[in-house]
Amino acid sequence: MPVLMMRDALNQALREEMKRDESVFLLGEDIGLYDGSFKVTRGLMKEFGEKRVLDTPIAEEIIVGTAIGAAMAGLRPVAEMMTVNFIMVAMDQVVNAAAHIRYMFGGGTNVPLVIRTPGGGGHQLGAQHSHSHENWFAHVPGLKVVARGTPADAKGMLKSAIRDNNPVMFIENEGTYAVKGEVPEGEHLLPLDKNEVKRAGDDITICAHSRMLVVAQEAAAELEKEGISAEIVDMRALRPLDMAPVIESVKKTSRLITVEEGWRSYGVGAEIASRVYEEAFDYLDAPVARIGAAEVPAPYNKALEKIAFPGKADVIVTARALLGKN
């Protein structure tokens, strides 16, 4: 199986879907002539032309609005938001419009669009370019939210997202575009509502998504050396949230750590913990431990930034503590 970087797996998914379906088009800031800020759309304008790869003004509201109106009229737009921080400018279109249109119009129309957008810190980009906000979108009925962690999942889920008849928030991560992995060629489709165990283990369950999946895998490898066997559940499907593999895992391990790159308060881990308490309380031997970013606007200074975002060491220390092995 070919090994691809994340950005190339995404690029392959876009190219394949554009070839498959004439109604698929891309729009966003500098996605065409410039080839995309993170080169996910590299070469696509050359291949498909300016109509199907639409460079837009730096005006987020019109990007999302255009995608919605085109989707209602039968197209399948894939909008790129340069970073998830910029989407705040277009939140009205995402939440009040895209998410609610089908319901408030009594099912009279669909809004089949994808918004691809990277979040994540670690690049000294400060408070307005570094955050992760997938939980904001996962709060909203009407949206689907996915956050893939491997190149293969990126391809399979993006293809499914484009074919889905609903607005899908496809959350990427700046720190993972160069992550490499085996990617199936051709028709590789993954469901948008299935989480899966990415690493089997017996002692403790770690839930993680996107870049934190990579961090969790690194931590699990170290824990293995200490005799701690960690099971990792990839939470790539955030809304609808597939809890089945988490519940099953917790019934086996009785201990759970959630890891997310965003702030913990009202976050992904809070939702997972709450569901575990509701569905598997009796199986737990310890309270659920949540790991997330320090609750500060992302700092610029390299050393401060490093301690502001969760890393491998946080997962290891938390796992030891939960197992009483300090």
Add this chain to the structure above:
Amino acid sequence: MKVEQRPTESRAKDSLSDKATLLDLYREMLLIRRFEEKTAEMYQAAKIGGFCHLNIGEEATIVGSISALRKQDYVYSTYREHGHALAKGIEPNAVMAELFGKETGTSHGRGGSMHLFSQEHRFYGGYAIVGQALPIACGTGYAIKYKGTDEVVMSIFGDGATNIGGFHEALNVAKLWHLPMVFVCVNNLYGMGTAVNRASAVTEIWKKACAYDMTGERVDGMDVLAVRRATDQLVAQARQRHEPSLLECVTYRYRGHSMSDPDTYRGKDEIKEWQGRDSILSLGEHIKRQKLANDDELQKVDEAVTSEVEAAVRFAEESPEPKSSELYRDVYAEGAA
């Protein structure tokens, strides 16, 4: 208030002089008037909930603009859209049933007064966030261009929306991407309770088109024929040359912003003055002067639309409520491409 018309080139003699056309316009305006009067009554009787924004006074603007469209053209509107929906051809039954929150309404009781919709009539919705629909309308304009078909998108909004970012983003790309669109500003002089001159640095809204090198035009929104003539030309340039435009229709709502507005920010004399220029009465006088119809015939039109509205109320009353077991229906669409 006297409305200064922006001078425009003289137009060839149009078709707005024959009896059938004029009576159609008259009928449509009167239908909206009677529908909205009944809506106010039903709201006061607590048959209609939520917020309720009436079109009374704005009929010439609504009918003059929307009647210039073809059935397959698209309309995007606001939360003050009962009349827009009727003018686009949605049956009064379905509109009234939606106001009543019934399953037979345009949005199956999930939307209400502010969220009417019809795929069949290409009435692409009432939106309750000021200025929100303009960017969305541009997307439909882009889809038309993408598919190479010849529809037009009419995006209708109030004066208040022209101070919002989305308005400017929309006009910019409509011109930049050559979208087949007509932006219609219903300037009723107040954004909720704030007068245009207290909210906008530029009080002649049509001038805002200049910033985007776009055709801008101002018409007397109380004169249905003036609105229709202007819209005919702007729709044609959108359809034939993908040349978008901004049409400002200066009009007035006789009632408050919503049914719960005590209307303390404007004088009674001002309201009376505008009522004195009522567009429906004016068109009726015009029709009689042209000897195309007499009082009896106009009275018959009134009786016909009044009974249509009464039938709509009966339909709404008798329609079923949505089932509680279907609360979650249509949050998500099924299937995939």
